[in-house]
Amino acid sequence: MENLILGNKIIRLDRVESTNSYLQEILLKPNCHEGLVVVADYQTSGRGQRGSLWESEMGKNVILSFWLKPMIEIENQFLISKVVALGVVDFLKKQTTHSVHIKWPNDILINYKKAAGILIENTLDSKIINGSVVGIGLNVNQDSFGRFPYATSLSIEAKKEFVLEDILSELLKHIEVRYFQLKNGLFDKINSDYLDNLLGYQKVLKYSVVGVTTYGEIAGVSKNGKLQLKVNSQLQEYDLKEISLDFNDLQTR
Ligand code: BT5
Numbered sequence: 001m002e003n004l005i006l007g008n009k010i011i012r013l014d015r016v017e018s019t020n021s022y023l024q025e026i027l028l029k030p031n032c033h034e035g036l037v038v039v040a041d042y043q044t045s046g047r048g049q050r051g052s053l054w055e056s057e058m059g060k061n062v063i064l065s066f067w068l069k070p071m072i073e074i075e076n077q078f079l080i081s082k083v084v085a086l087g088v089v090d091f092l093k094k095q096t097t098h099s100v101h102i103k104w105p106n107d108i109l110i111n112y113k114k115a116a117g118i119l120i121e122n123t124l125d126s127k128i129i130n131g132s133v134v135g136i137g138l139n140v141n142q143d144s145f146g147r148f149p150y151a152t153s154l155s156i157e158a159k160k161e162f163v164l165e166d167i168l169s170e171l172l173k174h175i176e177v178r179y180f181q182l183k184n185g186l187f188d189k190i191n192s193d194y195l196d197n198l199l200g201y202q203k204v205l206k207y208s209v210v211g212v213t214t215y216g217e218i219a220g221v222s223k224n225g226k227l228q229l230k231v232n233s234q235l236q237e238y239d240l241k242e243i244s245l246d247f248n249d250l251q252t253r
Pocket of ligand 1: 017018019020021043045046047048049050052053054055056063064065107114115116117118119134135136137139145148150151152
């Protein structure tokens with residue numbers, strides 16, 4: 001079945017600085033509709049959060065950005081992250097028998113290693129999010145990650161090659177299903193499905209919290225997306241720059 005909005009128009013590029021940046025530029029032009037997708041074989045400056053880089057071998061992986069108009073209140077903005085992450089998880093669970101998790105806030109892990117990253121950049125009209133550029137890097141056929149020991153790809157885990165075009169269209173379908181849940185106001189379902197797939201939810205894992213080794217279990221995520229960690233029965237909230245999961249410890253569990 002055709003998607004209703006996502007991917008009805010796809011712009012394909014061989015090489016671009018960043019698909020998110022490219023999409024943001026062309027959105028200034030008329031005739032850009034919700035669901036417009038930009039895919040690239042290679043990014044020269046793929047972006048992660050807070051100035052980090054997304055590195056992806058040419059022609060091996062899915063690198064895409066698409067445009068949504070969620071029209072939800074700013075206080076609900078983390079729901080956009082949740083539906084995109086859940087769409088990727090739903091899709092990956094159909095491709096591999098290994099475990100698939102969301103690592104807060106929205107990294108996607110297969111077999112406890114990072115297989116996809118998500119970068120969402122919103123625009124606001126007063127208190128309403130009227131535009132979201134959603135970027136996803138999904139490792140598909142890349143078979144080594146050099147300086148990222150905790151990275152993986154679908155092909156590493158499933159031990160076979162994938163057809164990128166098929167991955168792209170299936171991925172978009174799964175994300176659209178979740179996006180419509182957001183549009184239809186199914187916030188409780190989205191919130192509980194997010195927690196069900198969240199690595200470390202109600203399980204003790206090792207973190208570094210402002211540089212200090214800390215064992216804690218995730219109790220939830222606040223409405224504005226902060227991680228709620230229970231440490232020695234005390235609940236604390238953290239944002240992205242304050243806490244990081246110990247991947248090394250994770251591999252030994
Ligand atoms: C992310 O940031 O994970 C968001 C990545 C979003 C990339 C997409 S690609 C299409 C679109 N256009 C863009 O310019 N960006 C988006 P963050 O959570 O900050 O993670 C970045 C970190 O992941 C890096 O600092 C590396 O440690 C690691 N990393 C880089 N490339 C990776 C890869 N291919 N696989 C796994 N980890 C990687």
